[in-house]
Amino acid sequence: MSNYHFQDKRLSLKAKGLLSLVLSLNDKWTFSIRGLAKICKEEKTAIKNTLNELVKYNYLIINKNKDNKGKFYYVYTFYESPYNDYPDTDNLGLDKHTQ
Secondary structure, X not given: OOOHHHHOOOOOHHHHHHHHHHHHXXXXXXXXXXXXXXXXXXXXXXXXXXXXXXXXXXXXXXXXXXXXXXXXXXXXXXXXXXXXXXXXXXXXXXXXXXX
């Protein structure tokens, strides 16, 4: 994991910690806000607010998708540094899927 986000003064300590936690999780870990709430002290609302901060500063993209049965699910793509710092973001970032 890069330490770029630790030096970003725009990010709160919570955002730095949550991003570090997510980036440290096993690739097989299925991302969910509920799952994060189980392994963190914070409630789901605090986690959602922190995720919104990561979106604001380009460390996270959240895409809403629909499966074949019409059920919505979200794909969270986390970045070690703001994605707008990269010339091409197609293959950068760590995708975490949730339903």
